[in-house]
């Protein structure tokens with residue numbers, strides 16, 4: 019385990035949904051398999067960052083490998099990084115099953131991963147950054163920029179609030195009932211935990227933090243007031 023200074027945010031202590039629990043990881047995998055098309059998502063990301071066959075990529079907060087597994091044969095190498103051993107174990111097992119050999123796994127996170135190889139060509143992070151409070155998001159973005167070569171691409175997708183804050187109660191209720199299908203109590207619980215305990219931030223905060231970290235936003239998409247996608251370049 020990596021030794022962290024006492025004043026540093028402990029990213030290994032899971033906030034909100036506990037991804038150190040393998041039963042939770044299994045539930046995550048089953049649910050997301052039903053509601054997402056991992057292949058299609060990965061291919062859209064690959065297109066948006068123009069990933070080449072020789073390119074090296076960091077998948078930060080790789081989880082069970084939604085991107086890693088579907089991008090490995092489209093690039094040179096993937097550094098798959100996650101703080102959760104249970105998530106990494108499943109990602110590793112799936113890669114082994116798919117005979118994928120160009121992925122290296124690291125149990126670490128935004129604040130603790132030390133990239134020892136040459137700066138990468140791209141970094142992808144989906145649905146992970148909201149685990150850090152804002153100050154630590156800023157540090158994380160700065161660290162990511164240092165791992166990326168000049169003009170390298172950064173793809174960030176996360177839950178970011180872009181709705182009108184005056185109506186936060188109505189918007190939040192609407193989002194939860196719309197996104198968690200009727201009767202799906204486990205999914206509803208995840209959204210409630212997300213809002214009450216995790217650290218999603220606001221669109222203008224995220225944009226400013228990306229800029230301060232040394233990125234230029236090339237493309238941004240806000241969806242339903244809760245989802246955000248950024249394609250950035252390192253200046």
Ligand SMILES: C[S@@+](CC[C@H](N)C(=O)[O-])C[C@H]1O[C@@H](n2cnc3c(N)ncnc32)[C@H](O)[C@@H]1O
Nearest residue numbers: 029037079080081084102105127128144146149
């Ligand atoms: C909702 S899952 C997303 C996984 C995957 N990227 C996907 O698209 O399905 C969030 C992941 O972020 C990881 N995570 C949480 N805090 C992290 C941190 N500080 N650094 C890196 N990963 C983190 C969790 O362990 C979990 O695997």
